[in-house]
Amino acid sequence: MSEAKARPRPPIESGCPDGFRNLHPMMRKHYGNWDYHEDPQPGVLKHVAYGGDAVYTVKAATQRILDVFTLRTLCDIGDKYADGHVHFTLRSNLEFFVTEEARVQPLIGALENAGFAVGGTKNSVTSISHTQGWLHCDIPGTDASGVVKAMMDELIDEFKNWNMPNRVHITTSCCQINCGGQGDIAINVQHTKPPKINHDLVANVCERPSVVARCPVAAIRPAVVNGKPSLEVDEKKCICCGACYPPCPPMQINDAEHTKLAIWVGGNHSNARSKPTFQKLVAAGIPNNPPRWPEATAIVKNILHTYKNDAKDWERISDWIERIGWTRFFELTGLPFTKFHIDNWRGARNSLNASTHVRF
Numbered sequence: 001m002s003e004a005k006a007r008p009r010p011p012i013e014s015g016c017p018d019g020f021r022n023l024h025p026m027m028r029k030h031y032g033n034w035d036y037h038e039d040p041q042p043g044v045l046k047h048v049a050y051g052g053d054a055v056y057t058v059k060a061a062t063q064r065i066l067d068v069f070t071l072r073t074l075c076d077i078g079d080k081y082a083d084g085h086v087h088f089t090l091r092s093n094l095e096f097f098v099t100e101e102a103r104v105q106p107l108i109g110a111l112e113n114a115g116f117a118v119g120g121t122k123n124s125v126t127s128i129s130h131t132q133g134w135l136h137c138d139i140p141g142t143d144a145s146g147v148v149k150a151m152m153d154e155l156i157d158e159f160k161n162w163n164m165p166n167r168v169h170i171t172t173s174c175c176q177i178n179c180g181g182q183g184d185i186a187i188n189v190q191h192t193k194p195p196k197i198n199h200d201l202v203a204n205v206c207e208r209p210s211v212v213a214r215c216p217v218a219a220i221r222p223a224v225v226n227g228k229p230s231l232e233v234d235e236k237k238c239i240c241c242g243a244c245y246p247p248c249p250p251m252q253i254n255d256a257e258h259t260k261l262a263i264w265v266g267g268n269h270s271n272a273r274s275k276p277t278f279q280k281l282v283a284a285g286i287p288n289n290p291p292r293w294p295e296a297t298a299i300v301k302n303i304l305h306t307y308k309n310d311a312k313d314w315e316r317i318s319d320w321i322e323r324i325g326w327t328r329f330f331e332l333t334g335l336p337f338t339k340f341h342i343d344n345w346r347g348a349r350n351s352l353n354a355s356t357h358v359r360f
């Protein structure tokens with residue numbers, strides 16, 4: 001047996017890299033072993049370890065999709081004014097670390113002079129987390145990063161200050177089915193019509209059984225159209241979710257007129273004070289109106305304003321609504337309550353396609 005066959009090539013491991021290698025040394029040294037932390041000012045955290053070591057974290061907003069020039073600018077600031085270590089948060093904020101208090105203000109000054117807002121900690125509105133949008137994905141119905149830019153321009157004071165009853169996480173999602181957005185406030189795409197099928201292309205582009213199996217309400221059937229194998233949609237069943245479009249782009253569902261935005265509130269992954277909660281729909285059919293999305297932004301600002309005025313200290317949006325009730329939420333925000341707000345998926349087991357079988 002040859003040497004090559006006796007010892008096969010080892011697999012190339014390409015999983016998640018070891019994050020510890022890149023942690024700030026003080027963070028690595030005291031990982032999981034902190035005594036307490038403080039919030040000296042908006043955008044700054046101070047962690048103190050048992051024994052007295054302290055490290056200051058300064059948080060700056062980024063636009064998530066970063067060009068090389070901006071990344072280099074941020075890295076240069078990190079090298080010159082911080083300790084040469086940075087950390088991207090889930091919401092695309094960039095954190096810098098220093099171990100001396102005297103270096104905090106020069107670091108903040110350098111970031112602000114370069115155009116980066118510092119904030120997003122404690123009871124502020126932190127940066128909006130978003131999905132990839134037109135730049136990276138093939139199925140978006142809107143540009144999530146564009147919505148984020150337009151909204152955060154209007155919410156910059158809420159990012160830089162501790163104005164809110166508690167922290168607010170906002171998310172956006174640029175299609176209705178995949179990455180998704182679950183947050184205190186979520187702005188998600190909403191399709192409003194069934195897909196329009198280009199029957200000339202289906203046979204060449206789509207694996208029909210996969211597309212049939214993909215539909216959550218079993219609304220798609222194989223069909224022969226103009227002598228070619230294709231698909232048909234039972235439009236009475238279709239819930240316009242868009243799940244058939246990724247595996248079969250000839251089932252076009254996005255368009256400028258019928259792709260709308262919907263706003264959901266009260267989602268919370270955390271179980272710190274209360275159970276995790278699913279978000280609920282509060283506004284639908286909002287125009288998907290680039291480049292500034294003024295209608296969606298106005299509704300988000302209205303919800304934030306109402307929350308700020310009515311919630312008790314440290315209530316998250318879901319806690320606040322739990323206390324006052326949904327009826328009062330709609331009264332206070334002035335958002336119209338319609339029949340579309342009622343389904344909370346309690347009937348999903350009966351109404352959704354829960355089978356793994358392919359139907360023909």
Ligand code: SF4
Nearest residue numbers: 132137140175178179
């Ligand atoms: S939310 Fe949908 S469209 Fe947006 S990046 Fe994710 S999969 Fe693509």
Ligand code: SF4
Nearest residue numbers: 215238239241242244
């Ligand atoms: S996958 Fe969604 S959009 Fe496509 S036919 Fe089924 S319900 Fe309609």
